[in-house]
Amino acid sequence: MAKLLECALNFSDGRRRGVIDALAAAASDVRVLEVSSDPDHNRTVLVFVGPPDEAAAAAVHVSAEAVKRIDMNQHQGEHPRMGAVDVIPFVPLGQATMDDAIAAARWVGRRLGDDLGVPVFLYERAAARPERRNLADVRRGEYEGLAARLADLDWVPDFGPRQPHPTAGATAVGARIFLVAFNVNLCTSDVRIAKTIARAIRAKTGGLQNVKAMGVMLKERSLAQVSMNVVDPFHTPLYRVLEAVRMEAERYGIPVVGTEILGPIPLTLILESFRYYLQVEGFRDDQVLEATLWEAS
């Protein structure tokens, strides 16, 4: 696969169809993979993929539309947010590297700051300062607290003015590794077991590196679920995560009912699990017929 960046741009409208369509249309130069709106959060995630320059340009186009159409002074929603264009993460895919994603984040940050007048904080791998790595820290105080935060010398934005855009607030632009939302459903209605397994499995409490996990209840199915983000599935493959959950569940005699993978995932992650379970020796990526044909086109 050539150099590609995925961008999961989050903007602060999940209710007005006209706005959502207009913003998705602004990304029509690249491949839009998903437009997922949540009315309660009043927020939309627009996922698109393209060569680095095109993905970065599309992010600026969509942002310009969002700044024009969304007034944060009117915005209400459950999800934390600080701007009309709230978050723009770039994710390297194929031959693209993290440096490509960071370069795109910086370029987009400068365009938003200089051309659209929106203060920009660089976060995660693109962060210029360690205390801006974590998105939750960057967004603390949300839109309503922005003016005070930007007056703080520790929170001079990386690009753009030192005051909020009057209607669009501020934007966090970053770079991160591709993550997989991966859920494992257990044959029990006891959510405490899912919570206990989540603690056993996640990095923070002694489990697998690169795994964030919590136990939740799927009410409509009366099943407990270990709900996970695998934040670096290239180093912590899905089969290892599933088998670790299965192993922990076995001590309670509870089988795995099924799993869920949300959104698109790169072929290489599928092949990793395929090779493991089928025990295939020396299976090459180019043995996938479509991959070969796709590379040729």
Place this chain on the structure above:
Amino acid sequence: MAKLLECALNFSDGRRRGVIDALAAAASDVRVLEVSSDPDHNRTVLVFVGPPDEAAAAAVHVSAEAVKRIDMNQHQGEHPRMGAVDVIPFVPLGQATMDDAIAAARWVGRRLGDDLGVPVFLYERAAARPERRNLADVRRGEYEGLAARLADLDWVPDFGPRQPHPTAGATAVGARIFLVAFNVNLCTSDVRIAKTIARAIRAKTGGLQNVKAMGVMLKERSLAQVSMNVVDPFHTPLYRVLEAVRMEAERYGIPVVGTEILGPIPLTLILESFRYYLQVEGFRDDQVLEATLWEAS
């Protein structure tokens, strides 16, 4: 994936580099996936893929070159063969159907018969008579027995003259389902166990439909192997075959060391096993990022 045919054309030279390169070059209008020559068999398998019309045209181009360059009167090799272009099977992939493959086989058969003067037998799914379905039956007597065979009223060729081409013999052209050569290596040097498992696993002796199997010895690794052709892996998926072998091996306390998949396989076969082992509910083909991007291009 659009309508595509795979063609695994077998020609009777596995030794002369210049001939092999010239024949592979004759397929340059389509995507060549593999050129695999065996000097002992004195035979080459040239695998290419393309839209039905282009794949059929490429098969005729390659055949014309083979007829020009290969003299069967000089040919020696271990593998059964009856012509310079020995076998041309067409395999439907993507949106292509078996009817597309059969149509291509007939068109190519007519071209070889009428334009190149090579007698052609249609075999397998393209066969016009049931006794010509099995390739081994069609090829019985090989090149040396061709003149006698063609004089037999039961073996009037489907296309072309009733005598062998003076240097190129005859050709079998057919259509079949995509097959996977799938081998399972066992943690034993006792080939009798592999042979017993092969009998347990194969369709002919009461095992899994669509599986042909034999037990062989991998001398260089001192491992016994169940060597299989899964002749319809879309209905008998690889995970089912592997787990059936594993189950039979367990009665002897013998683990599976590893497996081998020879050549390219369609993504859908990989996803089938991925879904089974990872127990993914509702995983869609278009969740493979590259598949989505590939369809778009």
